[in-house]
Amino acid sequence: MPDLSIHIAGLHFKNPVTTASGTYGYGDEFRDFMDLGKLGGIFVKAVTGKNRDGNAYPRMAETPSGMLNSVGLQNKGVDHFCHEIYPKIKDFNTHIIVNVSGSTVEEYVEVAERINELDNVPAIELNISCPNVKLGGMAFGTVPAMATEVTAEVRKVYKKVLMVKLSPNVTSITDLAKAAVDGGADVITLINTLLGMAIDVERRRPILSTITGGLSGPAIKPVALRMVWQVHKAVHVPIIGLGGIMNATDAIEFLLAGASAVQVGTANFIDPTVSVKIVDGIEAYMTRHKVKSVSELIGALRTE
Amino acid sequence: MPDLSIHIAGLHFKNPVTTASGTYGYGDEFRDFMDLGKLGGIFVKAVTGKNRDGNAYPRMAETPSGMLNSVGLQNKGVDHFCHEIYPKIKDFNTHIIVNVSGSTVEEYVEVAERINELDNVPAIELNISCPNVKLGGMAFGTVPAMATEVTAEVRKVYKKVLMVKLSPNVTSITDLAKAAVDGGADVITLINTLLGMAIDVERRRPILSTITGGLSGPAIKPVALRMVWQVHKAVHVPIIGLGGIMNATDAIEFLLAGASAVQVGTANFIDPTVSVKIVDGIEAYMTRHKVKSVSELIGALRTE
Amino acid sequence: MELKKLVEDLQVVDNTRLNHRHFILELLAPEKFPLILPGQFVQVLVEDSPSTFLRRPFSIHSVDYQKNTLRLLIQIKGPGTAQLSKLKSGDHLNLIYPLGNSFSLPFTKDVLLVGGGCGVAPLLFLAQFLNQNNIHPTILLGFRTKEEVSEIETYSAYGKVLVITDDGTEGEKGLVVDHSIFQKERLEFKKIFCCGPDAMMKAVAKIARMHRIDCEVSLENTMACGFGVCLCCITPTDKGNERVCVEGPVFNINRLKWQ
Amino acid sequence: MELKKLVEDLQVVDNTRLNHRHFILELLAPEKFPLILPGQFVQVLVEDSPSTFLRRPFSIHSVDYQKNTLRLLIQIKGPGTAQLSKLKSGDHLNLIYPLGNSFSLPFTKDVLLVGGGCGVAPLLFLAQFLNQNNIHPTILLGFRTKEEVSEIETYSAYGKVLVITDDGTEGEKGLVVDHSIFQKERLEFKKIFCCGPDAMMKAVAKIARMHRIDCEVSLENTMACGFGVCLCCITPTDKGNERVCVEGPVFNINRLKWQ
Numbered sequence A, B: 001m002p003d004l005s006i007h008i009a010g011l012h013f014k015n016p017v018t019t020a021s022g023t024y025g026y027g028d029e030f031r032d033f034m035d036l037g038k039l040g041g042i043f044v045k046a047v048t049g050k051n052r053d054g055n056a057y058p059r060m061a062e063t064p065s066g067m068l069n070s071v072g073l074q075n076k077g078v079d080h081f082c083h084e085i086y087p088k089i090k091d092f093n094t095h096i097i098v099n100v101s102g103s104t105v106e107e108y109v110e111v112a113e114r115i116n117e118l119d120n121v122p123a124i125e126l127n128i129s130c131p132n133v134k135l136g137g138m139a140f141g142t143v144p145a146m147a148t149e150v151t152a153e154v155r156k157v158y159k160k161v162l163m164v165k166l167s168p169n170v171t172s173i174t175d176l177a178k179a180a181v182d183g184g185a186d187v188i189t190l191i192n193t194l195l196g197m198a199i200d201v202e203r204r205r206p207i208l209s210t211i212t213g214g215l216s217g218p219a220i221k222p223v224a225l226r227m228v229w230q231v232h233k234a235v236h237v238p239i240i241g242l243g244g245i246m247n248a249t250d251a252i253e254f255l256l257a258g259a260s261a262v263q264v265g266t267a268n269f270i271d272p273t274v275s276v277k278i279v280d281g282i283e284a285y286m287t288r289h290k291v292k293s294v295s296e297l298i299g300a301l302r303t304e
Numbered sequence C, D: 001m002e003l004k005k006l007v008e009d010l011q012v013v014d015n016t017r018l019n020h021r022h023f024i025l026e027l028l029a030p031e032k033f034p035l036i037l038p039g040q041f042v043q044v045l046v047e048d049s050p051s052t053f054l055r056r057p058f059s060i061h062s063v064d065y066q067k068n069t070l071r072l073l074i075q076i077k078g079p080g081t082a083q084l085s086k087l088k089s090g091d092h093l094n095l096i097y098p099l100g101n102s103f104s105l106p107f108t109k110d111v112l113l114v115g116g117g118c119g120v121a122p123l124l125f126l127a128q129f130l131n132q133n134n135i136h137p138t139i140l141l142g143f144r145t146k147e148e149v150s151e152i153e154t155y156s157a158y159g160k161v162l163v164i165t166d167d168g169t170e171g172e173k174g175l176v177v178d179h180s181i182f183q184k185e186r187l188e189f190k191k192i193f194c195c196g197p198d199a200m201m202k203a204v205a206k207i208a209r210m211h212r213i214d215c216e217v218s219l220e221n222t223m224a225c226g227f228g229v230c231l232c233c234i235t236p237t238d239k240g241n242e243r244v245c246v247e248g249p250v251f252n253i254n255r256l257k258w259q
């Protein structure tokens, strides 16, 4: 039987299939559908310093092979996470990784510090696509110096595996990846959503209350794959790849492009059992191609 | 009957529907299918200073709701265009606009100067997504100062309507649009293709010979609409919008977001008569919504 | 029967066209149904439709635990519903179900159900459920025109049916809130259950509030997942932004921020 | 008859399954066909398939100008061809056609046609065309296995048919170039027309060059448009990068950069 397990920044994953933040709740909602223990890990919904109501309705628009969302980090804050949610999910038989968000460096640091105390959370994923309120809304993830700063400040207080999730809405994804690594990132996650927009021509209005929102789903897969490939060649830390993964073939494409693991996002909405099917599909592919360990696939794209 | 005609930088278009460079050849190939005179204009394939063979095969990959191409500006050069192609297309009953490309500022200027002499070409579209060979391959369209420079140099020699077509692969599309306007652009065209990649997992190889290529089609429409909307709010020159337009509804979305005209690209491959259908569909929409002039739709998105 | 959500292929056993815009799908489950409550909905995967990426939500119109079938009443709106209208017996349809909360069992027998358009869908199942609890509601159904009036006999088995059409071609004429039962000084109902377009539900809610009648509405919303994980379908309530697909679709109007 | 390209809805009049991987669609045009040449192809719009965005190219297998029908021989490969295999008589299919150049009329009667896999498709139409010009070619057809051997009688009407299968379950055993007709010191043919997988065509081209036999091949390629405007389907020739969909799909091997 092929070996699907993988080490990422010293952390052992039983397989390279995890679920993306904001698309898997806190895992709980999927227990009717599948065995969470079959997953490499679960990235839970973004946690911020204080309660956030998120954006107004409507928050969703369907687009060709994808969707736009403008949920806006709705969550009850880090206190609520630590006291109410963590106890319920801490014994899941898979890695629980917290997606950490904020509008100021201080907020990121505060949340990271609190999550650092939770024994059963072996890693955090800094979501630096949020706008920096102090710097007039420019996202932390679009200016390399800001990415380095927020990563470095969090690094000071966070002792376990530090992942940084990048926004694809930039001219040079490799500059941002290098900046995060300079700040002390152990792992780079790629990609968050592309900024997009949808319009209802009958009402002559934007469909989202926020006018623009984040594009996810298969539509963005070619862009995501390209960025994983570019970053894989530019930095030497492991990469977690995502963006439009719907099946095992898509997941293997990300591994070949250089990702050490993948996250399944929007696909969970369409088939809540898809992540387990992807694990099985990767195993079947490895058997068929006589690949003994999944690590042989990582970055194994032939370009000569 | 509603009035579909529109003025863009002083140039009169019989309707706002044109076809995108690289997807409509030189118009000729469509004469079996439709009456070119029904179009507002035709943007012909990129013209460079010298003959270019383009990239190696394979140059195309199908992706969810889109495609990647890596044609690579294959064309026979500006001399051939002026002597062999222009005479055949100059009397089409629609505007012929030439897409001007190059790898150095000098090449852009040379091509623009030659096209300036062609009486029946009322405008050029500078394609600044090409890599600047002198500056190590960084695209002209990703660095504002470079965008300003190439536009300004072309402006010196080009006396008619100067359009600049921007690449979406940037952190701030408005910075690039402003830079082009600073250089003297009369019109901004948005968007060129997103940089993407596709992988064949069975052969563990990239599908394109160039590894990465340009993503077009409905998949990119949300990103294109967002950029048109952002630029519409940021600059005061007219915008020509494109990216994934497949039907009249899509085209109207671009008009509402702020485009004065649209280009139909990849859709021409799927239905070579689609551009005429879009003209008819816009007219039907205007009749149904009692819109007298298409100019009433431009930027008419309600966001209050 | 347990409360569990399933992802399952159901078999189409019947597809009946009611009129040019509406049809009923009858679906057979491969295993015994879990407990399904009135007001709950399903998320349908539309295959072979290039423009439907996400699932489509539909209320459960009725359930037959003996035959292990459920029915959906669907109005053709766009590409997804158009594709579903072409299904034939023997085809399979992938469902996530049962989703959402449910209408509550009322503490009164004076119950009014109000439905408009495809909002009538969950009311049949609700009427059956009320009957099992010895409640025979009044059922007010609004349609656009005579041609769209349907299933009146079916509903009549469970309560007294009143019809109103926009153009007056059957029953009374006007919107549901124009119906004569609402024009009295004191209404005879102690509980209203309502489902239909937003504007209709808001108008009914206004009447309910005026007459201090307890009222529950089933909200529509744009949904990506349907089972609580995407947070796309929220509605503002007294507890902040709540998910229509989990805390709803049924809400007591007192909990909503409708003026 | 004029040389004009059309975008048209054709009606499926027949869909015949040859074996588990191949089927033949017969399509009826609404208007009189334009002139169609052997080697030309069509671009088919695959509707109701979420994963086929672009059209799919298929060679024209045969044309009946009397009945105004054409036939496509299709091998199921992925989602597009799978969807087409489900078409029923009465369905409609949108085609852009006829596209590409054609095989040339040879100046000899000693003609060999070589086809492998679904590359046999254009050879039937070519054989018919040659017959009209009093040429009765030898037709060598390669298949994977007996089960896939088909239409032998159809071809036999136009020339002498030879069969070879990969596993030897019918005809000779091996790849087409292993066939005994190629094993002689001097081959009796003055012109070869070939269509099939790249590797097969290259092997045939090698034999043709060795024996100085004039040879035309019909290339496959990934196509976005099919009518010359996207420049996605190029192949290197003696005139630089040429479009397989316009300057091809048929090329004389002397013009190709095959070593």
Ligand SMILES: Cc1cc2nc3c(=O)[nH]c(=O)nc-3n(C[C@H](O)[C@H](O)[C@H](O)COP(=O)(O)OP(=O)(O)OC[C@H]3O[C@@H](n4cnc5c(N)ncnc54)[C@H](O)[C@@H]3O)c2cc1C
Pocket: C041, C052, C056, C057, C058, C059, C060, C073, C074, C075, C076, C077, C078, C079, C080, C081, C082, C118, C121, C122, C219, C220, C221, C222, C223, C249
């Ligand atoms: C909980 C719930 C229960 C429902 N029950 C039923 C039912 O029993 N029978 C029935 O016919 N329909 C029901 N609907 C509505 C149904 O889901 C939509 O009509 C369907 O998704 C439209 O899909 P489409 O692809 O045909 O059209 P689309 O192209 O997706 O939409 C066509 C038009 O309808 C609008 N629309 C689509 N979905 C929604 C939505 N969820 N809310 C509001 N507007 C929408 C779109 O904005 C668009 O203008 C329900 C919706 C929800 C949320």
Ligand SMILES: Cc1cc2nc3c(=O)[nH]c(=O)nc-3n(C[C@H](O)[C@H](O)[C@H](O)COP(=O)(O)OP(=O)(O)OC[C@H]3O[C@@H](n4cnc5c(N)ncnc54)[C@H](O)[C@@H]3O)c2cc1C
Pocket: D041, D052, D056, D057, D058, D059, D060, D073, D074, D075, D076, D077, D078, D079, D080, D081, D082, D118, D121, D122, D219, D220, D221, D222, D223, D249
């Ligand atoms: C000019 C021309 C004529 C053709 N004639 C015929 C014919 O008569 N009968 C027939 O069965 N097929 C023919 N083909 C091939 C046919 O177009 C493809 O098999 C079909 O497009 C596959 O579509 P799909 O959606 O089923 O599979 P896809 O998912 O698109 O492809 C399945 C597999 O086939 C490969 N593939 C797809 N298209 C091509 C291509 N154009 N060239 C090489 N590999 C490809 C893909 O890489 C993939 O591995 C022809 C192709 C061309 C260019």
Ligand SMILES: Cc1cc2nc3c(=O)[nH]c(=O)nc-3n(C[C@H](O)[C@H](O)[C@H](O)COP(=O)(O)O)c2cc1C
Pocket: A020, A021, A022, A023, A045, A046, A069, A071, A073, A099, A127, A165, A191, A192, A193, A215, A216, A217, A218, A220, A242, A243, A244, A245, A263, A264, A265, A266, A267, C230, C231, C232
């Ligand atoms: C509804 C929704 C909510 C999301 N919320 C978050 C979030 O809270 N934090 C985050 O880092 N990414 C969030 N994302 C982005 C996803 O994690 C993922 O990066 C993106 O959707 C691309 O992957 P996909 O195409 O597989 O969905 C969200 C995406 C969606 C669709």
Ligand SMILES: Cc1cc2nc3c(=O)[nH]c(=O)nc-3n(C[C@H](O)[C@H](O)[C@H](O)COP(=O)(O)O)c2cc1C
Pocket: B020, B021, B022, B023, B045, B046, B069, B071, B073, B099, B127, B165, B191, B192, B193, B215, B216, B217, B218, B220, B242, B243, B244, B245, B263, B264, B265, B266, B267, D230, D231, D232
């Ligand atoms: C095959 C192909 C070739 C293209 N060639 C050019 C080109 O030469 N110059 C240019 O500015 N854009 C070129 N483009 C980009 C298109 O003009 C257009 O900007 C892009 O495809 C997005 O629009 P669409 O989604 O409607 O196709 C090309 C696109 C395709 C698909």
Ligand code: FES
Pocket: C222, C223, C224, C225, C226, C227, C228, C229, C230, C231, C232, C233, C234, C243, C244, C245, C246
């Ligand atoms: S639709 Fe996803 S939370 Fe309700």
Ligand code: FES
Pocket: D222, D223, D224, D225, D226, D227, D228, D229, D230, D231, D232, D233, D234, D243, D244, D245, D246
């Ligand atoms: S497929 Fe477009 S030029 Fe040949």
